[in-house]
Amino acid sequence: MSSDSIHMIKQNNPPPCNTATISFNQIKVQENIVLSRKEYVTIINYSLDFFAVLIDDKFAVMNESALELFGESSKEGVIGQSILAYIHEDFQDSYIEQTRHLQLLGNRKVLKDYVINRADNRSIYVDLFIRMIECDGAKAIEVMMRDVTLKKNMENDITGSELRYRKLVDNLEDFIGIVDIKGKCMYINKAGSIMLGGTKPSELIGQTICAYFHEDYQDACKRRIRKAILDKEPYPKVEKILITKTGKWKIAEVLSYPIEFNGQTACQFIIRDITKRKNAERQLESAKIKYERLIESSTNGIAIIQDNQCKFVNEAARNLFEAKTKEQLLGKGFYKTLDDEFNQDCKKLIESGGVTSKSERILTTLAGKELHTEVIVISTTFEERPAIQLIIRDVTEQKQAQHLMVQAEKMNIVGQLAAGIAHEIRNPLTSLKGFVQLFRSGTMINDEFLDIMEAELERIDIISSEFLSLAKPGTQRFAPTNLLDILEDVVALLDTEAFKYSVTIQKKFRFNEIVVFGLETQLKQVFINLIKNAIEGMPEGGIIEVKANIVQEEVQVSIKDQGVGMTKSQLVRLGEPFYTTKEKGTGLGLMVSYSIVKNHKGKIEVKSKPKKGTTFTVMLPLHTSTIED
Structure with a gap:
């Protein structure tokens, strides 16, 4: 094409556009960089260059600069339209061939000195920069155009002719x-x-x-x-x-x-x-300042970690870690305040990107104080290098309140069991009293009598020990615990209660030992709650099956009764505070049980049908010592 030919192109306006929106939710512009449609549009709208996304050669997204370059007044007239409607016919075959190569070979291409027909019948030279991206997993083309009309015509108009020069520049923007x-x-x-x-x-x-x-x-x-x-x-x-x-x-x-x-x-x-x-840059700077103010005023601690060093902390994080100044944290090693498992999670996130779900972690302040926290970890960049952002909320007081609630419910259980325990102890005491009276009347002491008396005393010792172990606060440190021992103790404790309801508790354990990592007293509290509920749910008596098994490195303890069962609407509300199906219940027992199991990184599943009974299944992580055994 000669230097004057760009002004000689006669092209009718493009045909009416198909205004139907070509929709997508996410756009993958590079490896590990995935944006929502809204985020992508926000970014390209700040660009002064033409930016657009093509799906099947039709415009799906474009910015204001693209609209101006085409001489169009509204995006609705362009979205859904083929790009070929704007590329001059002399360049259409070349464009089709180049995009076909791009789809086959990937990477990106530069298409130089193409002629674009604007909506106002003017034509301009452009350089096209195209690359493959993904929209909702499907292939698409990102197009950037740059108006090179001035450069192109200056290259051609090397003779300095004033007439040709004027023709070149008169229509430039x-x-x-x-x-x-x-x-x-x-x-x-x-x-x-x-x-x-x-x-x-x-x-x-x-x-x-x-x-x-x-x-x-x-x-x-x-x-x-x-x-x-x-x-x-x-x-x-x-x-x-x-x-x-x-x-x-x-x-x-x-x-x-x-x-x-x-x-x-x-x-x-x-x-x-x-x-x-410049206005856009000022708006960006203003938004940056507002964002920084928002971060600083947040009640959650926020920190950015890079290369195991703290690069940024807000005021809430400074207070959280008991630092007098931010400088006590900035530039210092940070992972030492975290547990080893969390350290590894953070390092993996830097490599893979993404966001972790909220997790409960124990952090250590500069003064050595342990904090119970909820932490969200976000992969980010700081000064153009990979980093992680921590959003930290102190839940120490909440944990303390939960602990008090667990203790209160435990004492409630102790009170409810006290009458049954007293009755259970009275029976062997009556037997012992009878033997004493026999001996005083002159009956000779023999081994048979002594064996019976010793058995009764041992029964009293077992029951009183279990009762006391349940009532005392106990340690708050998690430790490897044999779950089968816990179940044996709970069943022994509740045998008398079950007898009153004509209920038999059957144990079915496939292993001699199943070790979990947890608090023994709290786990006892869970199983006492569940078995006691099962007993009370069987007013006409029956059998309760207690099974313990290991399924794919997970411990599963099921408690199945033959009681009245529950409806679907009742099942949905289980675990809510003060919701109960019992006439004199409070609903706190199950709520506390759900909370304890969750703190042990486990869960509870319930299956029930009216008049056919209920099965509670407690699932807990298996401790490694069991796997090694």
């Missing part, structure tokens, strides 16, 4: 002006006259161009012109303020260099209005 050594305008294009507040270029011919710059730059403008003309040297690009005829201020990028015009050396100005870009 940047200010193009030529001035003499006194700064008087010898030529200005239409975009330049509009930028300065005029209606046509002829109004500005003969006027001094420097007068339209802010007074602080007018002397420098004159020196720039003289340097370009006398020294024949270009002047580097600078940002200055223009003042239009109407007094409106505009921020502009100004570039000047020498040029031959009408047989004399002159100075050419190329000026681009960057007011919108």
Whole structure:
């Protein structure tokens, strides 16, 4: 195509666009960089260059710069339209072939000097930068276009012909002006006259161009012109303020260099209005400041960790870790405040990216105090390098409140069992009293009598020991615990209660030992609650099956009764505070049981049918010592 041909292209307006939205939820622009549609659109809208996403060669997303480049007034008229409607017919086959290669080979391509037909019948040269991306997992093409009309035509118009020069620049959107050594305008294009507040270029011919710059730059403008003309040297690009005829201020990028015009050396100005870009940058800076204020005012501790060093902490994090100043934390090793398992999770997240779900962790302050916290870990970047962001909430007081609630419910169980325990102890005491009376009446002591008395005393010892172990606070440190011993003790404790209801408890254990990591007293409390509920749910008596098994490194303890069962609506509400199916129940027993099992990284599942009984299954992580055995 010759240098003038771009102005000779005659192309009708593109056919009406299909305005149906080509929708998608996520866009993968690079490996490990996945954005939502909204995030992607927000990012590209800040770009001054043309950005668009094509699905099946149709526009799915485009920014305002793309709309301006096409000369369109609304996105609705372009979304859903094929890009071929804007590419000149001489370049369409080449575009199709290049995109086919791109889809086969991946990576990216640069398509230079393509001609685009704008909606206003003008044509421009562009460079296309295209690469493959994914939208909801499907292949798509990201397109960036850059208007190179000025560059292209300057390359072609090397003869310096004024006529050809004017044809080139008259339709450009940047200010193009030529001035003499006194700064008087010898030529200005239409975009330049509009930028300065005029209606046509002829109004500005003969006027001094420097007068339209802010007074602080007018002397420098004159020196720039003289340097370009006398020294024949270009002047580097600078940002200055223009003042239009109407007094409106505009921020502009100004570039000047020498040029031959009408047989004399002159100075050419190329000026681009960057007011919108600067406003966008100010908005971004403002948003950054607001974000920083939000972070600093957050009640949650927020920290950024990179290379095992703390790079940022907010005020809440400083207070959380009991530091007098932020400098006590910044630049220091951080992982020592975390447990080993959490350290490994953080390091893996840096490598893989993403966000962890909320987890409960014990952190250590600078003063050595242990904190119970809820932590969310987010993979991020800091100064263009991988890092992690921690969002930390102190739940120590909440944990203490939960502990008090567990203790209160445990004492409630102790009170409920007290009468049954007293009855259970009274029976062997009556037997012992009878033997004593026999011996006093002269009956000879023999081994058979002594064996019976010893058995009764041992029974009293077992029951009283279990009762006391349940009532005492116990240690709050997790430790390896044999779950079968716990179940044996609970069944022994509740045998008397079961007998009162004509209930038989059957134990079915497939292993001699099943070790879990937990608190023995709390786990006893869980199984006492569940078995006691099963007993009370069988007013006509029956059998309770207690099974313990290991399934894929998980301990499963099921408690199955033959009681009245529950409806679906009742099952949904299990574990809610104060919800109970018993006439005199409080509902706190099950709520506490759910909380204890959750703190042991386990869960409880319930299956029940009315009049057919209920099965509670407690699932807990198997401790490694069991696996090794």
